[in-house]
Amino acid sequence: MPRLPNTSPQTLSVLELLLESPRSWHYGYALSQLTGLKSGTLYPILLRLADQGWLETRWTEPEQPGRPPRHTYRLTGEGAKAARTKLAEAAPSRMTRRLAFEPGGR
């Protein structure tokens, strides 16, 4: 059976992180560090989420002179709602997966 969109563990980890503070703007590098995703995995996910209208993007002024502007991201209202649904739907399977990998897990 085909997998539904935005249900991969990588996407869910991005959504989960963005949902922790849905009104804050997040940097790509920080998202990569916090989710453990490589840039080549993270950015296509962000791009797709933005295309689907789940993610809002904004260029910010550089904090230090000479640095380029940075791209920041946060969930849209629709994105936050959809992300909550996706995470709730995926919660049982994610829990099972976690238990299976934990020491002493089944």
Place this chain on the structure above:
Amino acid sequence: MPTHGFLGRLADALARQLLSWLHRRVEPGSREWLDALIAESDCADDGWQRLRWALGGVPLVWTINGRRRMNEPTRGPMRARIVRGVANIAGIASGFAVIIPATDLATYFFRCHLFFGNQPGGCQEHPFVFASIAIGGGVLGMIIALALRARFAAYWWAVVSGFNTVGSVWYLRSGIVDLPRYGATQSAMLMAATFGVVLAAIMRDAPWTETDHGPVHHVGDSAGAPASFLSRHRIAALLIAGTISFAMADALIRMRDRHLVADNVNHYALLGSAMFAAILAGLIGRHGSRLSAKGCSGTE
């Protein structure tokens, strides 16, 4: 440690070169996401981290360019397909147009024969010459294919060059002098198998979808738009294409006792399998596009 410092600076320089090269690979109107990744590369602590970050730009550029191609209006699809097909065939044939005469010339010059076996007077006694022809021909084929914008042929020759390089090094290290007998069959088999995998990887319909190959989403479609069966199973279909190519290459090699193809059987087999796989891949792509255009749902 000075060595670490030097390597770190080298990695940093490589990262910057890679990002600069990637930047040129994306047309100006589609650079937003790549610019975002490049801007974040300044946050890396050292050269190695920056290089790792920059390497992520490769799949991103692939994604961006793939998305752009999918959204381009199809102008004269049949004509475009013919032009692309001719360019690819020319790209593949051009490499062989160099390799086959060069091989014949070398056999004439060294007065040796492309035996299928370790026989006296065989060309296996000149491994460097024939390896150079094989690798050089592959690289030249790749350059010509790139000049012709024949993506399929370029990948084809890249794989040929890579395989021949590995094969030559293996051959020279092991001292196997019976390369033609084993090499012809094995190289065709491995080439076809590798080719299937490479083809599957490069011909994915929607590379910007998530890494778990979820349903295809064209930009502008609704988020939950279903994908066609072939869109979802494209990789499997192309692997099957590669497997059929392998069977074809193997069958051709088994015809080697026929004088017509005996000497250049390897080349004919590879050329034949490439052409066949190209046609098959084209048919799969066309069928998939038609299903998508019709809005076929993935509900099974």
